[in-house]
Amino acid sequence: MEISGSSYPPQSHLLPRLYFLSLSLVVFTLPVMAIEDSSAVISRFQQYLQINTAQPNPNYYEAADFILSQAKSLSLESQILEFANGKPVILLKWPGKNPNLPSILLNSHTDVVPAEHHKWSHPPFESHIDPNTGNIYARGSQDMKCVGLQYLEAIRKLMNSGFNPVRNIYLSFVPDEEIGGHDGAEKLADSEIFKEMNVGIVLDEGLASPNENYRVFYGERCPWWLVIKATGAPGHGAKLYDNTAMENLLKSIESVRRFRAAQFDLVKAGMKSEGEVISVNMVFLKAGTPSPTGFVMNLQPSEAQAGFDIRVPPSADPASLERRIAEEWAPASRNMTFEFKQKVSVHDKFGRPTLTSSDSSNPWWALLVEAIEKVNGKLGKPEIFPASTDARYFRELGLPAIGFSPMANTPILLHDHNEFLNKDEYLKGVGIYESIIKAYASFVETKGSDASREEL
Numbered sequence: 001m002e003i004s005g006s007s008y009p010p011q012s013h014l015l016p017r018l019y020f021l022s023l024s025l026v027v028f029t030l031p032v033m034a035i036e037d038s039s040a041v042i043s044r045f046q047q048y049l050q051i052n053t054a055q056p057n058p059n060y061y062e063a064a065d066f067i068l069s070q071a072k073s074l075s076l077e078s079q080i081l082e083f084a085n086g087k088p089v090i091l092l093k094w095p096g097k098n099p100n101l102p103s104i105l106l107n108s109h110t111d112v113v114p115a116e117h118h119k120w121s122h123p124p125f126e127s128h129i130d131p132n133t134g135n136i137y138a139r140g141s142q143d144m145k146c147v148g149l150q151y152l153e154a155i156r157k158l159m160n161s162g163f164n165p166v167r168n169i170y171l172s173f174v175p176d177e178e179i180g181g182h183d184g185a186e187k188l189a190d191s192e193i194f195k196e197m198n199v200g201i202v203l204d205e206g207l208a209s210p211n212e213n214y215r216v217f218y219g220e221r222c223p224w225w226l227v228i229k230a231t232g233a234p235g236h237g238a239k240l241y242d243n244t245a246m247e248n249l250l251k252s253i254e255s256v257r258r259f260r261a262a263q264f265d266l267v268k269a270g271m272k273s274e275g276e277v278i279s280v281n282m283v284f285l286k287a288g289t290p291s292p293t294g295f296v297m298n299l300q301p302s303e304a305q306a307g308f309d310i311r312v313p314p315s316a317d318p319a320s321l322e323r324r325i326a327e328e329w330a331p332a333s334r335n336m337t338f339e340f341k342q343k344v345s346v347h348d349k350f351g352r353p354t355l356t357s358s359d360s361s362n363p364w365w366a367l368l369v370e371a372i373e374k375v376n377g378k379l380g381k382p383e384i385f386p387a388s389t390d391a392r393y394f395r396e397l398g399l400p401a402i403g404f405s406p407m408a409n410t411p412i413l414l415h416d417h418n419e420f421l422n423k424d425e426y427l428k429g430v431g432i433y434e435s436i437i438k439a440y441a442s443f444v445e446t447k448g449s450d451a452s453r454e455e456l
């Protein structure tokens, strides 16, 4: 692993204060400053969104340069960790007065999923702002470049107000989350550097909320990416016979669909939430004998396969799902085999379901709720994140990790066409993080979960 980059001495410059201005000038100046300030905040967000970090060829170094320039403007300490070639992890630090206290890690990923440009109303890397609505259209506007920059903007505001953290605050900007995080957050979490950081709490991404309540996540479903393969006797396209690869695969697909419908019914009936059932969706089908005009039409192929994105809640019984796969979805008796492209355990390294406690045993949870409410944010009930995030790598170590992206009154558009975030909602989110980071960075644990706040 290479470590490069530069360190900047920590400092907390206050903005020049307008003590000597007359009252009338202050009254006149402040709203103008506020407008200028927020347009600069939005323009920095747009700049980050304009960097094309879409998989499978993310422009990570351009993103790294941008983040480092932001860090420099805030005098944060910075380093680039390259656990895998071409995949920089950017680590920033705002040192606290008591570096022996467990630190706070604010994590975000720099990559985004690809976009079908021609299906968007505005190009996905132009970061167009609709002049009527203030919606900012861009891939990554929700998932999750918003969060990465909101952390930085919140820190900028805290520094400008003269705030000094008690404990160290780290920010990690990691690559490859959208393809599993193996060369990003997973390697960071396993590193010596991470141990030295003595992290006590991790914040990572959540989801937009279509209503006024922000969503907050204490766990997530585990991805099992399954490929099933059928083989069978090839033959004439006109012949009816048993044990064709297609028929064998279709029987499995029917069985998967019955299971899917039963799980989905629980959600539709309101008995379970999205994150509490096992989801299974077919994501590819592959079969047939190619020909110059498409596929050979009078030949039944000898092989066929299908891929499924399965998401397993931490509370599920993995052994029973494994049995179902081996016995019903890909039985050897029907000439079927299967392999996992990804199979994340539902248990942490202590063998417990990988969950962060959302009760009084976890002071960070109460602090987060309090900090959001303090600035008039509303929170929904803690949920299981229906997809996956890098937070799992930290939870697997036994660390508390909370999934949260401050986007209320926003349709859920991650991985969708025309992903957008409203600029006012983005700015509101900066204020929410300002409150959270202030609460976390002022918090001093005395004994156990007995907490007190250091007066600053």
Ligand SMILES: [Zn+2]
Pocket: 109, 143, 144, 177, 205
């Ligand atoms: Zn994400």
Ligand SMILES: [Zn+2]
Pocket: 113, 143, 178, 414, 415
């Ligand atoms: Zn994503």
